[in-house]
Amino acid sequence: MFPIEPTGRAWRPPVSRRRRGLRLSLSALSLAVLAGCATFSGNGGMDEVAALTQARTGQTPQAHGTDTVPEAVQARVQALLAQPLGADQAVELALIQQPGLQARFDELAQAEAERVRAGRLPNPVLSLGRLAGGGALEVDRALTVDLLGWLAWPVRDGVAERQWRSAQWQAAVAAVGQGLAARQAWVDAVAVQQQLALQDRLQAVADTAAELVQAMARAGNVPALTQLREQAFQTETRLQGAQARQAALAARERLVRALGLDADAPRLSLPEHLPALPNQPRSLSEAEQAAIDQRLDVQMARLAAEATAQDLGLSRATSWVNVLEAGVQDKHARGEPTQRGAELTLELPLFDFGSTRRADAEARYRQALHRTAQVALEARSEVREAYAAYRSAYDAAQVHSRELLPLRQKIADEMLLRYNGMLIGTSELLDDARSRTAAASAALAAQRAFWQADARLQAALAGVPTRAADAADLAASLLSDAPATAAAGH
Template sequence: MSLSALSLAVLAGCASFSGNGGMDDVSRLTQASLGQRPQAHGADTSPEAVQARVRELLARPLGADQAVELALIQQPGLQARFDELAQAEAERVSAGRLPNPAISLGRLAGGGLLEVDRSLTIDLLGWLAWPARDGVAERQWRSVQWQAAVAAVGQGLAARQAWVDAVAAQQQWVLQQRLQAVADTAAELAQAMAKAGNVPALTQLREQAFQTETRLQGAQARQDALAARERLVRALGLDADAARLSLPEHLPALPDQPRSLSEAEQAAIDQRLDVQMARHAAEATAQDLGLTRATSWVNVLEAGVQDKHARGEPTQRGAELTLELPLFDFGSTRRTGAEARYRQALHRTAQVALEARSEVREAYAAYRSAYDAAQVHSRELLPLRQKISDEMLLRYNGMLIGVNELLDDARSRAMAAGQALAAQRAFWLADARLQAALAGVPARATDAADLAATLLNDAPASAAAGH
């Protein structure tokens, strides 16, 4: 090998870092699913800039999209995933560089004689197989990028769901307080009328029981609101800033038109992260199969130069070549195993695609059912309840009904508002689950990481076994 060729090989073998820890692809995949980009807290990230953005987001009631952004830029568990990506890149750079030569020195003295052995050994097969090995290391690093993207999308969707729960629980607590005011008024009125002999004692006892039950429900609603808020705080990664978190008073109104199912299945096949990861694993296994076939016959091939020097004698120089012969294993086991892994990867890809289409159809059916139910509550039942209340008030003003009937109607209207809120919450949760189905990640962020590890584990393992 000439000096220029050797220099070119050494320069080619010096793998370098990407400069951003591999976050560009993670950001692209995350933005395709969530419409927002995550941010890794690397060495070049200003903590002051991150905190300034956090304070800006918390300066006003936090919306759903802002909750997703907040989780993507500061949630500690997600940042730990990004740190794993940086570690994986360091391992990729290390594996992508040419093997170091080995120098051996020996000294033997006695009887007035001194013998010195020196040798320089190069892993020739490692140098020859460097392009293929570098490709394997690259695919392993890409796998970790997929896992980071799945974790980011899963965390964003988890933050959105936690936001829906927190706003709905807060709104339910307010409705429960209104119902409590109605119950208190009814109980006081029933007590006064019972003392005057205008209503039987049974009516008073019923109103008193309703007041007590409502008070217990209010305490539970308050606890539910606090618990939902804390779940949101964890999903957003808030700590010292948790006290500054404020939420809107109401969930967003229903969209005028629901999403369309048309092309949803094809969009899932084209865009879902789990489908793309399965394809990535199959392609990596196919490339690994080619590498296994190329190297299965020769297991160890090393070349080197050595010299031997003894005092008073001329220096002896020569070359050394070590070759492991496949006398007992001709590589058939590795070839057969690689082919089986490739077929397994293809079947797994087909299974993931099948499940993707089915999951999208199931999630859309739940989404559309929740949308229709919420529409009935918001556009039919609530307006109908309002018309009934208006009619009851007219009757009360005309002295056709008493105050008890008016309070009963107020209770019914408050309960109807609670049912409408529950339907609205169910719709927005179904919408978040549909987004998860379209993105190809589980609804919970913890499950998303497990999914990525399962889908991508086989390709790196087989690639590592190939050389």
């Protein structure tokens, strides 16, 4: 209680002292407000996404940020399409313009907005009331602040930051998955186009053989059965050619979708051949080390476990108090002095002492640890399986390219010598041409299988499926549950 002066008036501090106290209070309030104002990053969090993706695909994604494609991206797309598109260029094209991937980057921008919102202090609540009647007027005013929200803000801000990191990892998973899907679609499109060229060669052989046998049949030099067999082979080859053209069209359209092409699709051109096999395959130890360093799913599981641990600490801190609010209020009635005071709202833990929240948080933390162990177990197994398929495909492709095809070429040279020496006829020479075409087709299939296995091994090393949709589901399953609990209400 303030001392009473002899005049009967209550003593008040000097005006200068009151002003000084008011300035200090306003300064403290300003610092608190500034501390609670989270801000947006300069590029929507794409730096981390770009670094994670570039380390695993060799290419850097780019978010458009607006409804229109940036001019620089358009210029790069035109430059890439001006020449036959390679595998690395296909990955780059998908990462800078594929619409589905851009939608994932838009989700990242939404997640950043949520991070900024969660990183700011709770707003104070101002309530006003007015009652009038019978010549009386009563006005109530109250300003309430969520003290528990303010006290727990640093912890919640850290949780919100981890959620934001999770969103970045999800975007990186989608980008890496889209890049690997584009690479695999490129392998299929080039291989099927190359197979179509072989089929055209086989068709030429079949047409030549049919014409030759028909001429010989007219001269009476071959039986009718031989002529019928050549005609059947020619017809079957024509049907196989139609199927090969349809397969080439379907593979090209799958590549167009993976690259995100629309109006520019007719300009897409591909190399005539798949790349040659590498001189040496990857070693298993190299693959396992790359998996340890690069597997996104393992690192995301660790991130989820850390976020859940933070959630456990927050639940322990707030489980005893559900609601804690403080505020100031005043009451004014006409003809009466204004009444001022303060209020404190506290929910008493009479029936729920917070044990349910603590038990839930601890169970979630154990779940995150077990999930991390499961992801690591599956990662090692997937890498071993993918490497075994990769090495088997490499060995098979090497046998075709280094042994079978050279042998077929030697046989063709011998057959030509025999034909020039009039030791064999034209039909034998055409049969050998068909055999060489079949051997080239088998070698192409082995080469295609190797590059597909290589793409699957890269996906296993990165820890993402080769389909972007599956990659998004993986990220959601690993990251959605654990961090979200930390943002739950108190």
